[in-house]
Amino acid sequence: MSDLGFNLSLGADVINFDGNSGLSYRFKNKKMKTLKDVISLKFKSSESEGVIFHGEGQEGDYITLELKRAKLVLQLNLGSNQYGSIYGHTSVTSGSLLDDHHWHTAIIERHGRNINLTLDRHMQHFKTNGDFESLDLDFELTFGGMPFSGKPTSSSRKNFKGCMESINYNGINITDLARRKKVEPYNMANLSFTCVESRTVPVFFNATSYLEVRGRPNEDLLSVSFQFRTWNPSGLLLYNTFNNDLGKVEIDLTEGKVSVHISMTKSKKNRIDISSGSGLNDGQWHEVRLTAKENFAFLTIDGDEASSVKTNSPLQFQTGSRYFFGESLGYKHLTYIELTLTNRDHYNNELWVVY
Secondary structure: OOOOHHHHHHHOOOOEEEOOOOEEEEEEEEEEEOOOOEEEEEEEEEOOOOEEEEOOHHHHHHHEEEEEEOOOEEEEEEOOOOHHHHHHHEEEEEEEOOEEEOOOOEEEEHHHHHHEEEEEOEEEEOOOOOOOOOOEEEEEEEEEEOOOOOHHHHHHHOOOEEEEEEEEOEEHHHHHHHHHHOOOOHHHOOOOOOOOOOOOOOOOOOOOOOOEEEOOOOOOOOEEEEEEEEOOOOOOEEEEEHHHHOEEEEEEEEEEEEEEEEOOOOOOEEEEEEEOOOOOOOOOEEEEEEEEEEEEEEEEEOOOOOOOEEOOOOOOOOOOOEEEEEEOOOOOOOOOOEEOOHHHHHEEEEEEEEO
């Protein structure tokens, strides 16, 4: 089923979606009934959720391609003789960690109930549920989000935020039509034809690499924020040695929890340990915020203030000038880490990635 009769000559046009904009390709005859389809495009995003395209019919048929938890999900329903359209529902998932802001290629080839879903050259073949072989869509196919219909199911899905390139629907170059204003955009002011690069770039760590950040030394306030994702249950996240041999601070992942260890050489209580979160090695992005001062340390995971952990133990430290992210020191390395600094006055913003 590699050749379904459509020319897949793809252009190089790029469309940037900001999460509020989209494209509507209106059918000339208001209804589109197809026995076979080829839909292909390239996408890149730093968001884990978002509808890439969607089409539906008044008789219950639909097709949706979207990102869910950074995986590509194709949902399709051609209908069924059984009571209720739910019996025709088919859902297939492919890939993972697709919110890496790298280009990914998706191709959907359908002939009747036989489907090929290809993501970055990895093809899955499956057969849809139900009894019918034609896809009956009404009015339009939307790219970048769901059409507004007032239904709760439509509004609960996030729009796509990122870039698409070479959108091709059954031999029709949608991106070229959009550039020539032959398709109907919504929120046109937020739609552009250049890909906006992400301000933050994930850093991938191999078995020997680490990230070094130069900070302002001799501060009595430590405030740091970063995001990470990994499948590994344990690994070092951050390490800083205090000036004047006053100790050190370590933030690590231990069995899926974020733990903070503050060691002080000139204090009666020479070690403070706090931890928060669970199951954080699920491959999703998680945010860590740590604030420490002379009389408290405050740890927050994923912005959940209600579950934040605080200690009022006295702290005596002066920050060191070098912060290490992902350095081994006997720990397993993490898969990804994305760094954002909250108090930029405390850092020189000089970054070193050592391999």
